[in-house]
Amino acid sequence: MKYKEKLIENFFKFCASITIFTTIGIIAVLLFESISFFRDVSIFEFLTDTQWTPLFSEKHFGILALVSGTFLTAAIAIAVALPIGLTIAIYLNMYAPKSFRKTLKPFLEILAAIPTVVYGFFALTIVTPFLQTIYPDLETFNSLSAGIVMGIMIIPFISSLSEDALYAVPKSLKLAAFGMGSTRFQTAFKVMVPAASSGIIVSVILAISRAIGETMIVAIAAGQQPQLTLNPTVPVQTITSFIVQVSSGDAPQGSVEYKTIFAAGLTLFLFTFTLNSVSFWIKKKYQEKYE
Amino acid sequence: MAKETAITMIKIKEKKIDSKKVEDGASKDGAKIAIKDVKVWYDDFMAIKGIDMTIKPNTVTAFIGPSGCGKSTFLRLFNRMNDYVEGFKMEGKIKLNGTNIYKDKINVEELRKEVGMVFQKPNPFPKSIFENVAYGLKIQGIKDKKILNERVEKALRQADLWTEVKDDLKKSALALSGGQQQRLCIARTLAVEPSILLMDEPTSALDPISTAKIEDLIFELKEKYTIVIVTHNMQQASRISDYTAFFYIGELIEFDKTKTIFTNPEKQQTENYITGRFG
Amino acid sequence: MNNFQKNKLIDHSFKILGMLFTFLGILILAILIYNIVKVGYTRINWTFLTSLPSRKPENAGIYTAIIGTLDLMLLTVLFAIPVGVGAGIYLEEYAKKSKLSSLLEINISNLAGVPSIIYGLLGLGVFVRFFNFGGSILSGSLTLSLLILPIIIVATREAIKAVPHSLKEASFALGASKWQTIKNVVLPSSFGGILTGIILSLSRAIGETAPLIVVGAMAYVPFVPQSIFDTFSVLPMQIFNWTTRPQQGFAIAAAGAIIVLLLITFVMNGIAVYFRNRWQKKLQ
Structure with a gap:
């Protein structure tokens, strides 16, 4: 009886510890291949060279060219998503009738459930041709x-x-603002958004992290030309789409091309890990404040 | 095994599950609880500050006192329900018929089959009426349909619920009224055939009629069980209990026959409380 | 215009903006679906579903991709559900507030934020190379299992958290052990929530492309896999491959395959929402 209980507990413990092994596995794989990569390529070149051409005969390994593509696409995404997403959150929280909110939210969430390869197809075959009618020079x-x-x-x-964060703001605060004659707009921006700021910041950080790690949309629609540019109308390559490009080809194990994807992956992992850790830290701090 | 002997010592009687005994109505006796210098902490907070007490078999003992006085904590020591509370720490001895239930070798699950508990709010499982009452038996590994049926019926009769539900045993327990649900919870506890029944404010969530029914039930049950009941309701304590213990901020202020407590308490604090001057 | 009127006007304008943006989201969704259906509906027929991929776009079908997706999901379910639910139970019922549990918690929240392509690199390094499973269904499903594990764990924990404490107490008080209480009270009461999480996580796994590309799923698989060690293709891989081809015929085929993939995704999400609502009602 006691023995069986202990056995079951240990099984569950083992299940939980698989998540630890996963993290260890990720770090080990990335480090192992990256260390091997940095035996061939100096870290200095990796961080300072402005060209990324590991698949050409004249090889350059400047990760900046991929990082710039990654951040350019992510910045555009955030520039679109932040104002719209935040406005929707405030609208749903402060203005929309309850029934409205209940029916609209699932519809919006479908947007997050669509496979990214579908978005890639959408960007390439529908959005780009549409944008070209406005701006013909768009590649x-x-x-x-x-x-x-x-x-x-x-x-x-x-x-x-963000809506969750706004929702978590004590109702009394909202009512107090209304009680002093504030409009909903004033209440939203002078009381609610500041009160929910940490939650909103967390949502933005997670969104940035998501955008940086997004693969299929950029692999399909942004092109495969690594270049250090801020011009949004020309092809770029992101860290993720480079990994896809090499993986789709036939890079033999042990070759420099093969190892580059791990060095690139390690770079990406460091970015998202930092962002996620910051957001986790803010969330923890903010939870304590309200408890 | 040492563990086994410890268990058998708690047991008043061999619990052989044969149907004949069930038909006989297998009369049982309540157990004696002896509490010696018990102290309880939750982290740094001292919730029980050293209590001695002896609870006699086949009596009803009521614990009264203002909220937060430790009476519920104290009750939950007897079936070790506090073990799950974060930061719980305990000192002293609680003996059930001579066996210290806080000894390392005690099997907590076995202990709880001896010491049943009914909670403040009715908490039936979201299962059928039958499954609720049979729960404790099934986890003991009793699978025989006939025995289960008999024990369920017996428990429901003891809890005075049989006539009301005998045709709907397959119905969800959640469809019952609050008072019925609480009697179902009592039946569920009785089905395991404990010798002690702990009740933590069992009527505080019920209407007066349901409360009266449960009080009658307690009165009947004390023939076979030792009953300890926590209550906020002074009238209830005076109506149903043989002994009353008054608690205040983690201390046992007074413990005596209920009649004495309510007519001629020794301590001023007790008198103040039962006359409603604070609480 | 006085101050009061000005405030009123700003307030009202913002309301309209909010409404516009909310509907914009839904409008884009409609445009996306409309355009894809417009391009791809001609391909939606039995032949498309049962044909092997082909070099000629008009003959190409998604049979191998569908079978690959099914095989992959089956194995993923087999790995991910017991481990994910088990880990969730451990964190919620056994390891409360220990050092280990807070480490696990931080770790899981971090894993949930790791880009899927990184899981692909993990799968490549560990399953494909180290264990030498190659670019097989086995490698792919193990990789996807790890990817969706955090989702299942979080959903399991939420569902278990919602089980009233009083029910657990009742079970303990009747002499049930921890596992008996989990099996007989906790899991039945949290089943709806856990199921919702599982379905949502699978709907995510079905649409994943990037990690499978890295693990080595092939876009062109002219045969149906026979064993878990065979190479395979899945629907999103097939879509990716056709999308990158220049011929218009392949774009049409891709749109057709997208219709199928979206249908699967929407149905799964619909089922998940249905279970969630039913479970939440039952809980109250």
Whole structure:
């Protein structure tokens, strides 16, 4: 009896510890191959070179070219998603009737459930041609279209998480503001948003992290040309789409091309890990404040 | 095994599950609880500050006192329900018929089959009426349909619920009224055939009619069980209990025959409380 | 215009803006679906569903992709559900507030934020190379299992948290052990919530492309996999592959495959929402 109980508990413990092994596995794999990569390529070159051409005969390994593409597309996505997502969150929380809110939210959340490969197709075959009718110089592959579509995908992240944060603000605060004759707009921006700011910041950080790690949209619609540029109308390559490009080809194990995807992956992991940790830290601090 | 002997010592009687005994109505006796210098902490907070007490078999003992006085905590020591509370720490001895229930070797699950508990709010499982009452038996591994049926019926009769539910045993327990649910919870506890029945404000969530029914039930049950009941309701304590213990901020102020407590208390604090001057 | 009127006007304008943005989201969803259906509906027929991929777009079908998706999901379910639910039970019922549990908690929240392509690199390093499973269904499903584990764990924990404490107490008080209480009271009461989480996590797994590309799922698999060690393709891989081809015929095929993928995703999400609502009602 006691023995069986202990056995079951240990099984569950083992299940839980798989998550630890996963993290260890990720770090080990990335480090192992990256260390091997940095035997061939100096870290200095990796961090300072402005060209990324590991698949050409004249190889350059400047990760900046990929990082710039990554941040350019992510910045466009956030520029789209933040104002729209936050406005929706405030609207649903402060203005919309309850029944409205209940029916609209699931619809918005469908946006987050659509597979990203579908968004990639949408960006390439529908959004880009549409944008080209406005701005004919836009190239077929560009960061603008990929960024906008990524932003659309991220809207429900920001709107949902921010709305939760607004919802968690004590009702008394809202009523106090109304009681002093504030309009809903004033209440929203002078009382609610500041009170929910940490939750909103967390939602934005998570959205950025999501955008940086997003793969299929940029792999399909943003192109495969690593370049250090802020021009949204030309093709770029992100860290993720580079990994896809190499994986789709046939890089033999042990070759430099093969190892680059782990070095690139390690870079990406460091970015998202930092962002996630910051958001976790803010969340913990903010929870304590309200408890 | 040492563990086994400890268990058998608690047991008043061998619990052989044969149907004949069930038909006989297998009369049982309540157990004696002896509490010696018991102290309880939740982290740094001292909730029980050293209590001695002896609860006689086949009596009803009521615990009264203002909220937060420790009476519920104290009650929950007897079936070790506090073990799950974060930061719980305990000193002293609680003996059931001579066996210290806080000894390392005690099997808590076995203990709880001896010491049943009814809670403040009716908490039936979201299962059928039958499954609720049979729960304690099934987890003991009793699978025989006939025995289960008999024990369920017996428990429901003891809890004075049989006539009301005998045709709807398959119905969800959640469909019952609050008073019926609480009697179902009592039946569920009785089905396991404990010797002690702990009741933590069992009528505080019920209407007066349901309360009266449960009070009658307690009166009947004390023939076979030792009953300890926590109550906020002074009239209830005076109506149903043989002994009353008055608690105040973790201390046992007074413990005596109920009649004495309510007519001629020794301590001024007790008098103040039962006359409603504070609480 | 006085101050009061000005405030009123701003307030009202913002309301309209909010409404516009909310409907914009839904409008975009409608545009997306409309355009894809417009392009792809011609391909939606039995032949498309039962044909092997082909070099000629008009002959190409999604049979191998559908079978690959099914196989992959089946194995993923097999790995991810017991481990995810088990881990959730451990965190909620056994390891409350210990050092280990707070470490696990931080770790899981971090894993949930790791980009899916990184899981692909993990799968490549561990399953494909180290265990030498190759670019097989087994490698793919193990990788996806790890990817959706955090979702299942979080959903399981939420569902278990919602089980009233009084029910657990009642079970303990009747002499039930921890596992008996979990099996007979906690899991039946949290089943709806856990199921919702599982379905949502699978709907996520079905649409994943990036980690499978890295693990080595092939876009062109002209045969149906026979064992878990065979290479495979899945619907999103097939879509990706067709999308990157220049011929218009493949874009149409891709749109057709997208219709199928979206249908699966929406149905799964619908079922999940249905279970969640039913469970929440039951809980009250």
